[in-house]
Amino acid sequence: MKSALTAFAFAAAATFAHAQDKVTFLTSWYAQAEHGGYYQAVANGIYKKHGLDVTVKMGGPQVNAVQLLAAGQADFMMGKDFQVLNGIQSGVPMVTVAAVFQMEPQGMVTHPDVNKLSDLKGKTIYLATSGRTSWFPWLKAKYGFTDEQSRPYTFNMQPFFADRNAAQQGYPGSEPYIAEQAGQKVKFFLFADEGYPPYGNTIVTMQKMAKEKPDVVQRFVRATIEGWKSYLQDPAPGNALIKKDNPKMDDGTLAYGHKVMKQMKFFDGGDAAKMGAGIMTDARWQKTYDLMVTSELLKPMPNWKDAYTLQFVKDLKVMP
Known part of the structure; x- marks a missing residue:
């Protein structure tokens, strides 16, 4: 036992x-x-x-x-x-x-003629609601962007492709790849490289x-x-x-x-x-x-x- x-x-x-x-x-x-x-x-x-x-x-x-x-x-x-x-x-x-x-990893997708983020002043920027309460206030303070130049981003890149005077939010492993598959040349600017902490x-x-x-x-x-x-x-x-x-x-x-x-x-x-x-x-x-x-x-x-x-x-x- x-x-x-x-x-x-x-x-x-x-x-x-x-x-x-x-x-x-x-x-x-x-x-x-x-x-x-x-x-x-x-x-x-x-x-x-x-x-x-x-x-x-x-x-x-x-x-x-x-x-x-x-x-x-x-x-x-x-x-x-x-x-x-x-x-x-x-x-x-x-x-x-x-x-x-x-x-x-948040950043901005732009057309090839943009050389720096500050070039986006006055251009249309597509961003989601979450961006308005995180990184966009930082961009406004740093580069003088305004709410008036922003438009809602619906996770469809076609409006950006169609407007050469526009930029949109993105992640480096996502939107640039979608653009590449669509035959569109783009640039990507990582916010962290600009001091986003x-x-x-x-x-x-x-x-x-x-x-x-x-x-x-x-x-x-x-x-x-x-x-x-x-x-x-x-x-x-x-x-x-x-x-x-x-x-x-x-x-x-x-x-x-x-x-x-x-x-x-x-x-x-x-x-x-x-x-x-x-x-x-x-x-x-x-x-x-x-x-x-x-x-x-x-x-x-x-x-x-x-x-x-x-x-x-x-x-x-x-x-x-």
């Missing part, structure tokens, strides 16, 4: 040791190359290696990621610095725990999660960063899962997005080159906070630093 109980105890201990913490991660849009590292960490068993059973769920136009995170229907989400700072101001206690991209593709969770389950957060951050490093080396496993989640995604778009991310060093450029991937700094967050306040997108608040923590990245040291 005693030996049977001992055997049962050992079996239970072994089961517990191999139990995976279940985690749900919510992306910002339909599955694409810019989400590749998360899918890669699932496909290659990197999350599993770190004791995590991760479900990646797609975002989209009808998905309110902040609401789902706050309601406990997701443990982590792919976020933005402005979004989290606004959440803190609105009483939603989110916190950014890592920056997958060292810069925000936010990080891109951040990992966000609730402050409660970071406080009560720091080990899970730490393992998720490390596994995700390892997943991204793997994806940029060989994207095939991650791309297979991306296409499974988003059947409309094609190989050409994935390959283009992957190439652009490597060329522009979103993951391994900036501070990441010396301090390790995923890194964030107080100085960068200060610049983003100051920008939001001066652009009147945020009221001054004493607790703005609650929007991020360096706890999970300061000793990560995953070198690109």
